[in-house]
Amino acid sequence: MTTPHQDESPGALLPGTRRALLHRIAVGQAEGRAPSMVAAVVRDGQAVWHGSRTAGHGPDPGERVQYRIGSLTKTFTAVLVMRLRDEGALGLDDPLERHLPGTGVGEATVGELLAHAGGLAAESPAPWWERTPGSLRPGLADVLGERPLLHPAGRRFHYSNPGYTMLGALVEELRGAPWAEVLRREVLEPLGLDRTSAQPLAPYADGWAVHPWADALMPEPVEDLGLMAPAGQLWSTTTDLARFAVFLAHGDDRVLSAASVREMRTPATVVEAADVADGTSYGLGVQIQRRGGRLLIGHSGSLPGFLANLTVSVEDDLASVVLANCTSGPPIATIGADLVRIVAEAEPRLPAPWRPLPAVDPSVLELAGPWYWGTNAFALRLTADGMVSLGPLTGVGRRSRFRANGDGTWTGLEGYYAGELLRAVRRPDGTVDHLDLGSFVFTRQPYEEGASVPGGVDPDGWRGIG
CATH class of the missing domain: 3.40.710.10 (DD-peptidase/beta-lactamase superfamily)
Structure with a gap:
């Protein structure tokens, strides 16, 4: 029955x-x-x-x-x-x-x-x-x-x-x-x-x-x-x-x-x-x-x-x-x-409609875009829920959302970065030198000249083998 x-x-x-x-x-x-x-x-x-x-x-x-x-x-x-x-x-x-x-x-x-x-x-x-x-x-x-x-x-x-x-x-x-x-x-x-x-x-x-x-x-x-x-x-x-x-x-x-x-x-x-x-x-x-x-x-x-x-x-x-x-x-x-x-x-779940941010903080917006951890390309994005996300531009790798702490820092919520602190390190003139994520340095260019990369950057820069 x-x-x-x-x-x-x-x-x-x-x-x-x-x-x-x-x-x-x-x-x-x-x-x-x-x-x-x-x-x-x-x-x-x-x-x-x-x-x-x-x-x-x-x-x-x-x-x-x-x-x-x-x-x-x-x-x-x-x-x-x-x-x-x-x-x-x-x-x-x-x-x-x-x-x-x-x-x-x-x-x-x-x-x-x-x-x-x-x-x-x-x-x-x-x-x-x-x-x-x-x-x-x-x-x-x-x-x-x-x-x-x-x-x-x-x-x-x-x-x-x-x-x-x-x-x-x-x-x-x-x-x-x-x-x-x-x-x-x-x-x-x-x-x-x-x-x-x-x-x-x-x-x-x-x-x-x-x-x-x-x-x-x-x-x-x-x-x-x-x-x-x-x-x-x-x-x-x-x-x-x-x-x-x-x-x-x-x-x-x-x-x-x-x-x-x-x-x-x-x-x-x-x-x-x-x-x-x-x-x-x-x-x-x-x-x-x-x-x-x-x-x-x-x-x-x-x-x-x-x-x-x-x-x-x-x-x-x-x-x-x-x-x-x-x-x-x-x-x-x-x-x-x-x-x-x-x-x-x-019946796959319908995604929630995309919605824009209710307000934009210029000091956070300037952090959006590509960053490099060594030679690995990452992207930082601002999301409508007030968080930021950081993950590989392509392929698989460490990624996480980060919750704002109200003091210019963010705390990771998932995976390898869960509980880790993300912050923007600025130069004396206020410009961003790099992102610090649990001591890992992310720069705007791979091994960016002039950025505070631990171990330093070879002064002769990138080269070919000839």
């Missing part, structure tokens, strides 16, 4: 695109043998497509039916920690011991725990925490066990569910309230996520295991994870996760600024190829990957009976949500990435 849900607003997708999206989840549900699969696509800040495919068992998997989202919960927990950072209650470089003493893993910093670089074990000691009541782990020592640290803190990426238990406990310590209550008050309610909760709210899907060699089902247990809740407890819907995707792309000052969510999306640790399939890195509670040349952020999740994925392409202003009620089978992250790709390729 197929149940398409389509938004017919002016921003709705073309019929051919909707058909391609429905085909993709139909293939995913059939080949992955999922009792049901429901998906959504977000474009330009609004949900523009919902679709579902079901074997006909259980409630119709509509936009408000809850599925368990597993480790996607970690991104919500990370948002709470970042709120504490923005308020000044903690720093990402603070050791956990400073705020939550006595855990035995306190040398790991808050930022390292967010990025799975704290050295903690991947799982809690037996019995298997995803399939047993949280009451079996009443204290943090029960979550960590006798050997909680497997690697030196800060040395490598090692995905850790207990690490996010520590972060949830940190939130409770600093807020003086249970993690779920803080999450509801500070994130879910402001963002309007009224169908996201720590406990299932009807209507919700049942979780199933599908026999690997037979088309047969077995119900999976649904456990309250207790202290492990910040790592994977939540239930949600495609509608709510679509709104959360918009937040991860643009921020919301009621919860976190655009700058802070951008920081969450920035790689914070090196990920080995063997650690995360198709992964390139991990931010602060956010998975980061590159597929088909497209940079995608978000998170996947799984718990017995459920799979979840949220994928965002910030550059395309596109996102997808995919939920299924089976323990394994569908390649959920691949399906999520495919939904984004289908829309991006079928």
